Amino acid sequence: xxxxxxxxxxxxxxxxxxxxxxxxxxxxxxxxxxxxxxxxxxxxxxxxxxxxxxxxxxxxxxxxxxxxxxxxxxxxxxxxxxxxxxxxxxxxxxxxxxxxxxxxxxxxxxxxxxxxxxxxxxxxxxxxxxxxxxxxxxxxxxxxxxxxxxxxxxxxxxxxxxxxxxxxxxxxxxxxxxxxxxxxxxxxxxxxxxxxxxxxxxxxxxxxxxxxxxxxxxxxxxxxxxxxxxxxxxxxxxxxxxxxxxxxxxxxxxxxxxxxxxxxxxxxxxxxxxxxxxxxxxxxxxxxxxxxxxxxxxxxxxxxxxxxxxxxxxxxxxxxxxxxxxxxxxxxxxxxxxxxxxxxxxxxxxxxxxxxxxxxxxxxxxxxxxxxxxxxxxxxxxxxxxxxxxxxxxxxxxxxxxxxxxxxxxxxxxxxxxxxxxxxxxxxxxxxxxxxxxxxxxxxxxxxxxxxxxxxxxxxxxxxxxxxxxxxxxxxxxxxxxxxxxxxxxxxxxxxxxxxxxxxxxxxxxxxxxxxxxxxxxxxxxxxxxxxxxxxxxxxxxxxxxxxxxxxxxxxxxxxxxxxxxxxxxxxxxxxxxxxxxxxxxxxxxxxxxxxxxxxxxxxxxxxxxxxxxxxxx
Amino acid sequence: xxxxxxxxxxxxxxxxxxxxxxxxxxxxxxxxxxxxxxxxxxxxxxxxxxxxxxxxxxxxxxxxxxxxxxxxxxxxxxxxxxxxxxxxxxxxxxxxxxxxxxxxxxxxxxxxxxxxxxxxxxxxxxxxxxxxxxxxxxxxxxxxxxxxxxxxxxxxxxxxxxxxxxxxxxxxxxxxxxxxxxxxxxxxxxxxxxxxxxxxxxxxxxx
Numbered sequence: 001x002x003x004x005x006x007x008x009x010x011x012x013x014x015x016x017x018x019x020x021x022x023x024x025x026x027x028x029x030x031x032x033x034x035x036x037x038x039x040x041x042x043x044x045x046x047x048x049x050x051x052x053x054x055x056x057x058x059x060x061x062x063x064x065x066x067x068x069x070x071x072x073x074x075x076x077x078x079x080x081x082x083x084x085x086x087x088x089x090x091x092x093x094x095x096x097x098x099x100x101x102x103x104x105x106x107x108x109x110x111x112x113x114x115x116x117x118x119x120x121x122x123x124x125x126x127x128x129x130x131x132x133x134x135x136x137x138x139x140x141x142x143x144x145x146x147x148x149x150x151x152x153x154x155x156x157x158x159x160x161x162x163x164x165x166x167x168x169x170x171x172x173x174x175x176x177x178x179x180x181x182x183x184x185x186x187x188x189x190x191x192x193x194x195x196x197x198x199x200x201x202x203x204x205x206x207x208x209x210x211x212x213x214x215x216x217x218x219x220x221x222x223x224x225x226x227x228x229x230x231x232x233x234x235x236x237x238x239x240x241x242x243x244x245x246x247x248x249x250x251x252x253x254x255x256x257x258x259x260x261x262x263x264x265x266x267x268x269x270x271x272x273x274x275x276x277x278x279x280x281x282x283x284x285x286x287x288x289x290x291x292x293x294x295x296x297x298x299x300x301x302x303x304x305x306x307x308x309x310x311x312x313x314x315x316x317x318x319x320x321x322x323x324x325x326x327x328x329x330x331x332x333x334x335x336x337x338x339x340x341x342x343x344x345x346x347x348x349x350x351x352x353x354x355x356x357x358x359x360x361x362x363x364x365x366x367x368x369x370x371x372x373x374x375x376x377x378x379x380x381x382x383x384x385x386x387x388x389x390x391x392x393x394x395x396x397x398x399x400x401x402x403x404x405x406x407x408x409x410x411x412x413x414x415x416x417x418x419x420x421x422x423x424x425x426x427x428x429x430x431x432x433x434x435x436x437x438x439x440x441x442x443x444x445x446x447x448x449x450x451x452x453x454x455x456x457x458x459x460x461x462x463x464x465x466x467x468x469x470x471x472x473x474x475x476x477x478x479x480x481x482x483x484x485x486x487x488x489x490x491x492x493x494x495x496x497x498x499x500x501x502x503x504x505x506x507x508x509x510x511x512x513x514x515x516x517x518x519x520x521x522x523x524x525x526x527x528x529x530x531x532x533x534x535x536x537x538x539x540x541x542x543x544x545x546x547x548x549x550x551x552x553x554x555x556x557x558x559x560x561x562x563x564x565x566x567x568x569x570x571x572x573x574x575x576x577x578x579x580x581x582x583x584x585x586x587x588x589x590x591x592x593x594x595x596x597x598x599x600x601x602x603x604x605x606x607x608x609x610x611x612x613x614x615x616x617x618x
Numbered sequence: 619x620x621x622x623x624x625x626x627x628x629x630x631x632x633x634x635x636x637x638x639x640x641x642x643x644x645x646x647x648x649x650x651x652x653x654x655x656x657x658x659x660x661x662x663x664x665x666x667x668x669x670x671x672x673x674x675x676x677x678x679x680x681x682x683x684x685x686x687x688x689x690x691x692x693x694x695x696x697x698x699x700x701x702x703x704x705x706x707x708x709x710x711x712x713x714x715x716x717x718x719x720x721x722x723x724x725x726x727x728x729x730x731x732x733x734x735x736x737x738x739x740x741x742x743x744x745x746x747x748x749x750x751x752x753x754x755x756x757x758x759x760x761x762x763x764x765x766x767x768x769x770x771x772x773x774x775x776x777x778x779x780x781x782x783x784x785x786x787x788x789x790x791x792x793x794x795x796x797x798x799x800x801x802x803x804x805x806x807x808x809x810x811x812x813x814x815x816x817x818x819x820x821x822x823x824x825x
Contacts, residue, residue: 210708210771212742212764258646312671319665514650518657537675542701542708543771546675553673560665561625564632564658571654575647 050134051548059131060550061562066127068525068566069573070120072243075236075524076574077113078191079244080106083278085184092177102271104168106248110161112577118154135539142211143201145220150197157190195240196233200224203232205540206531207300227300231293238289239524241282246517249275251578253513256505265503272505272513273338279516280331280416284480287324287405288473295465297534304541308534309398315556316530318371321401323526325365327519328408332361334512335415341504343423350418357411364404364411370395398461402469403453406476410446413480417487423498426490434486445479448472521570525563533559626666633659681776683800689783689793692800696784699777704766706781712788720763727789732782739766739778776800 054062084103091099129136140147164183171180200223207228211219252271259265298305307313336354340347426435449472456464533553535541545551632655639652681695700706709720726735737744742763766773773781779795786793 208705208708210705210764213768254647254650257650307673312673315668315671318668319661322664323661511650511653514653515657518654522658522661533673536673543705545702551675555670555672556668557622557625557662557666557670560662561628564662568654568658 052131054131058550063127063131064562065566066120066124068528069570070117070124071528072521072524072570073113073117073120075240075243076247077110077117078195079240080110081187081191082241083244083248085188088181088184092181102274107165109577109581111165112580114161116573116577135544138544139201142223143220145217146197146200146224153190153194157194160187160190195236199232199236200229203228206535208540208543228293228296231296235289235293238282238286242279242286243520245275245278245282246520247574249279249513250517253510257507257510262503269502269505276331276334276513280412283331284409284413287409291469291473304534307536308530313530313533316526318369320523320526321368323519323523325368327516328412329361330512330516330519332357332412332415334509335419337505337509339419339422341506342500342502343498344501345498346422353418357415360411361408364408367395367400367404399453399456399464402472403449406449406472407446409476410479417483420487423496423500424491424494425497426494428490428493431490434490438483438486441479441482445475448475518567521567522563525566529559529563622666622670626663629659629662629666683776683802686797686800689796692780692783692795692797693787693793696780700781700784704773704781705771723785725789727786727791732794735782735785736778
């Protein structure tokens with residue numbers, strides 16, 4: 001017998017389904033608070049207090065946790081609409097209803113996720129104003145006009161989300177579907193600007209430009225257009241797609257592990273595939289965006305670049321290499337399991353290529369993780385002949401790391417292509433020639449990347465950074481684009497020799513999907529720490545010094561424990577959001593009396609249909 | 619017990635909890651939580667195994683006017699202000715630089731009089747110095763020279779004079795500002811600074 005939901009559940013549901021109320025509250029709060037902060041300077045009032053501390057945890061740690069959770073949630077609510085909209089477009093173009101249903105169910109998550117994100121943003125604003133009044137007054141003085149734009153965008157985004165979500169069924173056919181797709185586009189359009197405006201505040205802190213006198217708008221615009229703004233915008237946009245994809249994958253993985261029926265296993269296996277695909281799709285260009293950001297940082301201020309790559313943060317990049325390496329391995333492993341388990345009879349055919357790719361990936365990871373210089377005892381240093389290892393030392397430099405990161409992208413792309421082509425036979429006459437060209441191109445590209453990497457040791461750093469590294473990136477991008485176009489042309493008329501069978505993946509596939517999502521979240525927390533610590537003891541680099549008791553940057557171990565805690569909390573919040581969003585789906589069948597109530601475990605929430613049987617009912 | 623050891627113990631206990639969950643709990647959701655706990659614990663342990671280096675801020679220095687005895691003392695203070703509160707190095711380099719967005723200040727103290735430098739800092743839009751020509755492709759993010767004595771930089775007269783001393787010293791010129799021109803805190807300002815009274819100098823041209 002189904003019980004009526006309790007007060008807490010109803011309250012949670014109400015808040016989760018009322019993003020506009022929360023967003024409007026936060027926007028109003030921003031509109032009210034921002035002028036108060038900004039006008040403080042005009043009235044001649046200067047706060048006597050530059051900092052306030054929070055007992056026990058400390059103000060810096062509290063800001064760290066809340067800001068990190070807000071940022072991760074923001075990444076989620078900006079990544080999911082991209083993911084959902086792409087799925088909706090695919091469903092619309094192909095006519096496959098399950099894509100549309102997947103998109104709809106992930107959009108349903110947005111309502112609860114959006115309000116949670118806005119709440120964390122409001123909490124962060126309060127804590128920042130309370131704990132860092134002087135800094136906030138300074139930033140408000142510069143950015144007040146963009147605060148207003150930000151509030152307006154919040155309202156537009158909320159209105160669009162309402163129409164997009166509540167109008168899904170009403171606008172499901174014909175011209176109204178096209179309008180619905182347009183709404184989805186606008187949702188992402190506003191979301192993009194909601195992302196880049198706060199980026200301008202954060203990037204200004206890292207790479208400020210001198211603000212000359214002028215109108216408020218001119219000053220805000222000058223500060224917004226700072227050297228690292230666009231590199232961060234692009235990097236975060238791609239990273240949000242990756243986050244959205246892998247979280248979808250992790251959700252599917254968990255549901256796959258607890259699936260009770262073959263239909264559920266099939267459905268969540270397919271959903272995991274879609275999530276992993278979109279995650280990898282974003283992951284491939286991500287290193288290039290990161291490289292561009294790093295290059296801009298070096299160009300802006302070499303000292304900041306050195307602090308990041310060669311100073312006290314240098315070990316952080318070894319950890320980053322480890323996380324990215326595990327992510328690449330996890331994504332490839334999932335592809336390889338897909339080939340072995342979903343395409344009967346293909347395991348033997350692809351065993352050797354998979355083994356080769358695994359060896360290349362592990363070698364590349366080994367090089368990427370080699371530190372530039374080792375912390376060694378005097379005796380060890382004497383034995384090595386210096387702080388650099390005589391053999392391994394050459395792998396610790398950027399020329400080697402750039403080379404292997406490009407090779408790892410190439411290998412992952414090959415895994416994807418292999419999966420794409422498995423079980424299909426080309427029918428076009430020119431397929432053999434095209435495949436020969438692609439094979440030749442792949443070998444040439446791989447050799448060119450390695451040759452440029454080796455040559456990079458013998459040229460000045462500026463030549464390597466400006467020409468060699470960019471050429472390596474260009475070569476890999478060329479391969480990615482060319483191969484995708486050729487393969488899609490070949491497979492357009494290909495004959496399917498072996499049907500893909502869903503729902504046969506072993507349980508470790510589900511854990512691989514969860515692992516990938518955790519790696520992405522950890523990476524975001526790690527690089528957030530890197531970005532913030534690169535400012536060392538400055539709130540605004542070179543402009544406003546941090547003179548609080550927390551002006552130091554903590555050691556990596558301490559920071560990593562906080563990152564792990566943040567990652568865990570975020571995972572729990574996302575799990576809670578999924579639980580809230582699917583709560584109603586559990587109740588509906590019971591009220592309708594048409595579904596079996598099962599034993600409690602069987603009545604799983606019908607996230608994205610839950611099964612193809614349910615999918616067909618729409 | 620050091621902080622690192624304490625954190626390592628926390629990491630190990632998190633991993634242990636994860637292992638216990640995987641061994642004895644059948645609920646799939648809890649098993650996934652156990653798996654995530656193991657991954658996060660391992661990550662923390664790896665991060666705690668690498669050299670632990672914190673970045674400590676340098677001691678903050680304030681200008682003690684009483685301790686300034688010579689023009690060279692002023693130049694030393696000016697150098698600090700140039701690279702910190704004054705934010706000059708955000709745009710200007712001393713010597714050729716690829717990344718500098720504004721004129722190279724090497725030798726500027728020899729080219730310009732102290733009056734002109736003072737005016738350039740406090741009325742930057744009044745005159746454009748004829749000798750500044752940037753050749754080659756335009757620089758990204760060109761910056762307009764801000765009023766250095768107003769917010770947000772807001773240097774005091776003492777700090778501006780110290781910067782002039784630094785620019786002159788760095789150019790190998792005799793320092794023409796004197797510690798006696800500095801305003802003592804709490805005292806009423808003395809006669810307006812000489813530079814502020816000066817008429818526009820000959821090398822400048824109205825713009």
